[in-house]
Amino acid sequence: MKKYAIGVDIGGTKCAVVLGKGSVADYGTEDFILDKVIMPTIIQDGPDKIISQIYDIIEEIMRRHHVDLSEVVGIGISCGGPLDHESGVILSPPNLIGWDNVEIVKRFKEKFNVPCFLENDANAGALAEYMFGAARGCRNAIFLTYGTGMGAGLILDGRLYHGTNDMAGEVGHIRLAEMGPVGYGKAGSFEGLCSGMGIAQIARMKAMELIQMGNPPSICPDMSRLETLTAKVLADAAKKGDSFAKEVFAISGEHLGTALAVLIDILNPEIIVCGSVFTRSYELIWHLASEVLQREALARSLSVCRIVRSGLGEYIGDFAALSIVLSNVSFL
Incomplete structure (x- = not known):
C-alpha cells in the first residue's frame, strides 16, 4: 500500500501544508513532494481559527490526491519555538502572539487519528538538510x-x-x-x-x-x-x-x-x-x-x-515539516 506523510509549517506570516510520498529509498527524489498549499497567517485570528483552516487544507489535499487516512503514516508540525516537542505543546512563540500553551499535537491526533510530531523550525531544518540536503551522509x-x-x-x-x-x-x-x-x-x-x-x-x-x-x-x-x-x-x-x-x-x-x-x-x-x-x-x-x-x-x-x-534553498520549509515525520516513523 502506498504511504504518505503530511507536513505542516506554521510561521508568523504564512502557514504551509505539504503532502509527501515514497519510502526511505525515495529520499531526495524530485517527485517526493506531491502538493503544497500556502495560507497567510493572520495572527489576530488566533490559534483556533488558524488550526481549523489548516485542517481544511489537509483534507482538501487528501481529496485532491485520493489519499485515505489509513495511508498517512504521520503528520509533522514545524513551528518557531519555544515549544515542548515531547508533550507536543507550542509555548508562546514571539512571532505567534496568542499561541500560549497550545496542545497542537493532541489536537491533530484527535482530528486525524494518525501519529503527529512537533519540532521547532531550526531542528526541522536540520533534519531536512540531514535527510535530503547538504548534510546528507554526515553524522555531525x-x-x-x-x-x-x-x-x-x-x-x-x-x-x-x-x-x-x-x-x-x-x-x-x-x-x-x-x-x-x-x-x-x-x-x-x-x-x-x-x-x-x-x-x-x-x-x-x-x-x-x-x-x-x-x-x-x-x-x-x-x-x-x-x-x-x-x-x-x-x-x-x-x-x-x-x-x-x-x-x-x-x-x-x-x-x-x-x-x-x-x-x-x-x-x-x-x-x-x-x-x-x-x-x-x-x-x-x-x-x-x-x-x-x-x-x-x-x-x-x-x-x-x-x-x-x-x-534545499527556498524549499527547506517543505522538506523540514516532512522530515519530522520521517525521523519518527518509517514508510512501509
Whole structure:
C-alpha cells in the first residue's frame, strides 16, 4: 500500500501544508513532494481559527490526491519555538502572539487519528538538510536558520539533539559584542548581528549616524528612509556595488566568522549548513567570515568542517515539516 506523510509549517506570516510520498529509498527524489498549499497567517485570528483552516487544507489535499487516512503514516508540525516537542505543546512563540500553551499535537491526533510530531523550525531544518540536503551522509551537522532570526538545529552522532528541555541550539542568544543591534533580547547577540533583522539594524544604525554627520548614504538620504533598509534591499544594492551596503554585510560577515569558530571549537562538526540570508547573499558575507574563521577556529577542527549554503534553498520549509515525520516513523 502506498504511504504518505503530511507536513505542516506554521510561521508568523504564512502557514504551509505539504503532502509527501515514497519510502526511505525515495529520499531526495524530485517527485517526493506531491502538493503544497500556502495560507497567510493572520495572527489576530488566533490559534483556533488558524488550526481549523489548516485542517481544511489537509483534507482538501487528501481529496485532491485520493489519499485515505489509513495511508498517512504521520503528520509533522514545524513551528518557531519555544515549544515542548515531547508533550507536543507550542509555548508562546514571539512571532505567534496568542499561541500560549497550545496542545497542537493532541489536537491533530484527535482530528486525524494518525501519529503527529512537533519540532521547532531550526531542528526541522536540520533534519531536512540531514535527510535530503547538504548534510546528507554526515553524522555531525549544524543547521543555522539565518533568516529573520538566528537559530540552530544540531545533529550529533547521527541524532537530533534537543538538550535537557528543548533549548539546545539557541545560538542567536550568544553575545558577540558588548554593544550592537538587539536580537533575542540581547544587544550585540549573534542574532542581532547575523540575521535578516540584524543586518537591517546595522544598516539603520550606521545610516542614522551618517545622516546626523551630514554625510548620508545614497541608499538612505534622510531619516524617513530608514525603515526601507531591509536585508533584501541592502543585498540588492551591495551586489550593484553600493559601498554602504557592502560595508554593512562586511560587519555582519566578520561577526559570523567569530560565531562559526565558537561552534566549530565546541561541537567539532563535519558540516555547518547556513540557510536563507547566507544562501542568497553568500558572496557578500563569506569572504570576510572565512578570514575571521581561519584566524579564530582551532585548525584541526576547522580542517574537517565544511561551511556551505542550504542544499534545499527556498524549499527547506517543505522538506523540514516532512522530515519530522520521517525521523519518527518509517514508510512501509
